Amino acid sequence: MLNRLEQLRSLAQRLALACLVGVITLLVGTASPAAADSMADTPKYVAADGRDLTAVAECLPKQLSEPNLARALQESKNDFLEKVFDLKSDYDDYKLDATEVAYLACMESKGVTPQIKR
Numbered sequence: 380m381l382n383r384l385e386q387l388r389s390l391a392q393r394l395a396l397a398c399l400v401g402v403i404t405l406l407v408g409t410a411s412p413a414a415a416d417s418m419a420d421t422p423k424y425v426a427a428d429g430r431d432l433t434a435v436a437e438c439l440p441k442q443l444s445e446p447n448l449a450r451a452l453q454e455s456k457n458d459f460l461e462k463v464f465d466l467k468s469d470y471d472d473y474k475l476d477a478t479e480v481a482y483l484a485c486m487e488s489k490g491v492t493p494q495i496k497r
Contacts, residue, residue, distance in 0.1 A: 438485035442478050470495040 457474040
């Protein structure tokens with residue numbers, strides 16, 4: 380009788396262990412390591428309202444992200460006030476710096492249509 384109880388207890392322990400291993404396998408198996416690695420490598424930039432700003436951050440040229448008085452003065456000659464007050468009907472009519480043209484091209488290549496082109 381004691382031997383029978385030992386066998387039942389051993390069987391119950393093995394069954395519980397098998398269930399535990401199965402649950403752990405399901406939990407670990409649902410996480411895709413390749414997807415987790417690719418997501419960890421690419422930072423996401425999200426605005427407070429939930430909009431994805433990753434394309435903006437990736438396309439922003441270094442020249443436009445650093446303060447430079449000489450560049451700012453040069454930009455002021457490129458229809459700066461007209462752009463601020465949106466005086467021309469088509470954005471392509473403004474004088475654009477090469478850096479701004481490259482930024483807009485990068486944004487469009489990532490599938491983002493800038494507000495000025497809408």
